Amino acid sequence: MREKIEAVLNKIRPALQMDGGDVSLVDVDEDNGIVTVSLSGACGGCPMSTLTLKMGIERSIKQEIPEIKEVVAV
Numbered sequence: 001m002r003e004k005i006e007a008v009l010n011k012i013r014p015a016l017q018m019d020g021g022d023v024s025l026v027d028v029d030e031d032n033g034i035v036t037v038s039l040s041g042a043c044g045g046c047p048m049s050t051l052t053l054k055m056g057i058e059r060s061i062k063q064e065i066p067e068i069k070e071v072v073a074v
Contacts, residue, residue, distance in 0.1 A: 001065070002028050005035055008061050016043055016052070023057060026074055033069035035061060049073070 016022055021043025027036040043049050058071035
């Protein structure tokens with residue numbers, strides 16, 4: 001599961017890096033379908049980071065891995 005999530009993040013990462021940010025995988029709770037990520041760089045303090053998290057990262061992960069229910073940031 002972790003490898004699948006990393007593969008999806010690797011697809012998203014270049015777009016984030018173009019804006020000076022990045023995302024890293026922190027934890028995967030397979031029992032509850034929750035992925036925890038950390039947004040860094042420009043994404044860490046950006047007012048749009050919630051939108052990036054939910055509409056970009058979460059949507060992409062859920063499309064490719066339907067058993068994931070939520071993505072949260074720390």
